[in-house]
Amino acid sequence: MxxxxxxxxxxxxxxxxxxxxxxxxxxxxxxxxxxxxxxxxxxxxxxxxxxxxxxxxxxxxxxxxxxxxxxxxxxxxxxxxxxxxxxxxxxxxxxxxNEPIELLDGIEEVLSSLQDRFKLIVATKGDLLDQERKLEKSNLLNYFHHIEVMSDKKEKDYKKLIKHLDIHPSEFLMIGNSLKSDVLPLIEIGASAIHIPFHTTWAHEEISEEASNNFKYHTVANIKDVLRLF
Structure with missing residues (x-):
């Protein structure tokens, strides 16, 4: 894939x-x-x-x-x-x-493994100052070529990002915990996505199982499982 x-x-x-x-x-x-x-x-x-x-x-x-x-x-x-x-x-x-940044298990291992083979970016939504602060405190910035703090994560927002990156949607893969924001919009525009569920999800990001049944994407239990897909 x-x-x-x-x-x-x-x-x-x-x-x-x-x-x-x-x-x-x-x-x-x-x-x-x-x-x-x-x-x-x-x-x-x-x-x-x-x-x-x-x-x-x-x-x-x-x-x-x-x-x-x-x-x-x-x-x-x-x-x-x-x-x-x-x-x-x-x-x-x-x-x-002011909460400390608690990296999820395996993040640095995965980023280190992928950074020489792919261009890695962050595509997140939220408050710009807060996300920049968290990225700085995470000590992960050196792994990423580009940081995109988006006002929303809908199809039009991803299309704009992909155009900015000067690539075709089929050359773009999104990895995230939200089906609504990180997976389904990407599939709709011809890109790829991998879903990594988190143990708690904001109600606004929840969707029914039926709503995602017709979309083709991988779900993995842990970020380290992503490496097996490559």
Missing amino acids: YKNIKVIAFDADDTLWVNETYFREAEHQFAKLLAKYETENKIDQELFRKEIENLAYYGYGVKGFILSMIECALELSNYKINPKTIEAILNIGKKML
Whole structure:
């Protein structure tokens, strides 16, 4: 399947390093702060609704998440939230932005093996400053020829990236943990993709099994399994 590949793109969050785990922890802390107003399940639902509503304004990433938490707290408290609670929410966000980078098992081994045979790039979405910070702290920058922080990961976004790389879609392979963002859009435009599931996925990135049944791609349990496919 991959004999024509020239460029391999890696998603960043939950493909190169741990990320979504910190969001789950933050959601739990947020629910504890608002426990006197609603149940944790209801708070989770309302926060998710607010995040999706705000994507068009703030995009993806921790900063948009923080703003959504503050808005959600204001609404759930009927605008009676204590300023100290707002401060605590901001501190949750700052802690997320300062979490250590925990590389997933096998990442450096795979990048080291592939870097002499392919052009390796990062294709991720999120806040530019935050993603640049994480890449710097990861000590992985030397493996990559190009870093692309995308506002979204839809077919048109990948087409734009592939045009910028001056290659044909059949020469492009994406590796990531999200079927919705890292796999299916690539298959739709004639590129290739490898899915590496992470143990927790943001609800916005989840798709039904039926939705992916008609697409041809590999799923591997661990990033090191990618090497066997080449």
